[in-house]
Amino acid sequence: MHELSIAMGIVDAALDESQRRGVQVSAVHLRLGALSGVVKDALMFSWEVACQDTPPQGSQLIVEDVPVIVFCTQCQVERELPSVQLFACPECGAATMDIRQGKELEVFAIEVQEEEVRE
Amino acid sequence: MSEPRLVEVRRNVLKQNDVIAHALRSQFRAAGAFVVSLVSSPGSGKTTFLEKTLTQLQPRYRVAALVGDLATENDAVRLARSKAPVKQITTGTLCHLEAAMVQNALKDWNLHDLDFLFIENVGNLVCPSSYDLGENLRLVLMSVNEGEDKPLKFPTIFNSATLRL
Numbered sequence: 568m569h570e571l572s573i574a575m576g577i578v579d580a581a582l583d584e585s586q587r588r589g590v591q592v593s594a595v596h597l598r599l600g601a602l603s604g605v606v607k608d609a610l611m612f613s614w615e616v617a618c619q620d621t622p623p624q625g626s627q628l629i630v631e632d633v634p635v636i637v638f639c640t641q642c643q644v645e646r647e648l649p650s651v652q653l654f655a656c657p658e659c660g661a662a663t664m665d666i667r668q669g670k671e672l673e674v675f676a677i678e679v680q681e682e683e684v685r686e
Numbered sequence: 687m688s689e690p691r692l693v694e695v696r697r698n699v700l701k702q703n704d705v706i707a708h709a710l711r712s713q714f715r716a717a718g719a720f721v722v723s724l725v726s727s728p729g730s731g732k733t734t735f736l737e738k739t740l741t742q743l744q745p746r747y748r749v750a751a752l753v754g755d756l757a758t759e760n761d762a763v764r765l766a767r768s769k770a771p772v773k774q775i776t777t778g779t780l781c782h783l784e785a786a787m788v789q790n791a792l793k794d795w796n797l798h799d800l801d802f803l804f805i806e807n808v809g810n811l812v813c814p815s816s817y818d819l820g821e822n823l824r825l826v827l828m829s830v831n832e833g834e835d836k837p838l839k840f841p842t843i844f845n846s847a848t849l850r851l
Contacts, residue, residue, distance in 0.1 A: 569781055569813040573699060580697045593690050597699075604816035604842045651841045664845075672816070674697040678690045 570609035573672070574617035574628075580674045581623050590679035594627040600671035601635050601651050627678075635669030703817055706785035710792075710820030717797035721805065723819050725843060726827040727836065728809030733761045735827060735851075736806055740768035747801040752791050754783040754808045761806065771795070782813035785820060811840040823848035 577595060585592045599607060607630055614628040635648040639656035645667055646656050655662045698704065714721050724732045736751060743749045750771040753761045762774035775783060775791050788805060797803070805821060807814045826847035828836045837844040844850055 569816065572780075573816075576699045576702070580695070580699060580701075584693070584695045584697065588693065590693075596692075602842055602845065604812065604846075651845070652838050654845065666845075672699045674695055674699060676692050676694045676696075678692050680690055 570606060571613040571617060573605055574610055574613035577614075577628070577674055578617045578621055578623055581626070581677050582621060584674075584677055585622065585679060588679065590681050592623045592626050592677050593680050594629055594678035595623070595674060596629045596631065596676040596678070598631050598633050598671045598673045598675045600633040600669040602666070602669040603672040605672060607632070631675070633669060633671045636667045637663045638665040638667055639663055640665070700816065700818075703785050706789055707818035707820040710785055710789055711822075713797060714803070714820060714822070717800070719797045719800040719803050721803045721819075721821040721823075723805040723807060723821040723824045724827065725807045725811070725814045725824065725847065726809060727811050727832055730809070730827050730829045730832050732806050732809065732827055733764055736804055737765055737768050739804070740765060740770040743802060744768065744770060748799055749802045749804070750795065750800050751804040751806060752788060753806040754787070756780070756808065765806075777808060781808055781810050782817055783807050783819060784817050788819050811836065811843045815843040815846045825849045825851060827851050 577597060581592050581595045599605060611628060618624045618626060635651055636645050637648060637654065639646050639661055640663060641659045641661040642656060646658060649657055654664055724736060726732050740749050740751060751765050752773050752775055753765060754775045754777055755761055756777055756779060759774045762772045765772040773791050775787050805819055824847045826844055
């Protein structure tokens with residue numbers, strides 16, 4: 568269970584980005600790879616606690632699941648894996664460890680609320 | 687108030703750990719120390735394996751070990767029987783080692799005095815997979831009596847390891 572410290576890392580990143588822009592965060596978009604080693608449910612559960620008493624308090628965490636994509640050297644194309652248990656091309660069955668996507672743990676975007684700038 | 691606006695930021699959450707791990711890796715390379723981290727479930731034999739490895743490597747190589755646990759110095763005491771320099775990292779309640787803990791534990795060791803450094807992670811097949819420690823290779827151990835289907839149940843750690851024993 569390391570999701571709380573990861574959630575706190577996400578809060579820090581969102582806070583830093585929003586403070587630099589002088590805006591208020593209303594939602595955080597996260598890209599979460601199937602190989603990131605982070606459990607989505609536990610992360611969602613930790614989010615509220617991690618935000619408490621920080622400016623992103625009450626903001627929403629929106630998680631986009633990122634599937635694993637490997638490169639199959641037999642077929643010479645990238646393939647999406649249906650499961651993380653078997654690293655083999657789902658078409659031809661050739662084993663591969665050439666991982667092209669799926670380790671993401673990235674704050675992709677923040678939704679911000681800006682005050683109208685008065686002239 | 688205006689409508690909410692989406693701002694693309696693209697920030698890696700574990701960046702802070704990765705930055706420290708990267709610095710450690712450069713430090714290890716510069717000092718000529720080869721670093722192996724060990725992960726497994728609790729009780730699968732990391733410490734036994736490491737104690738024997740340290741003992742067998744010592745006549746020819748300069749070796750040392752860091753060992754992580756939530757509490758106690760028991761493993762450091764066991765590993766010290768090999769006569770190699772050993773330091774225990776106690777994590778309190780944390781289920782894995784992070785690069786900053788390794789950096790901190792190495793503060794008063796001269797890496798130039800080492801050929802091999804072993805880092806034994808906290809016994810856990812889940813959380814350590816997310817944290818780079820700056821190691822050259824990651825070794826995951828399993829023993830059949832803990833369940834022969836461990837690699838199927840915990841694919842992330844087995845896939846992130848360089849060696850599976």
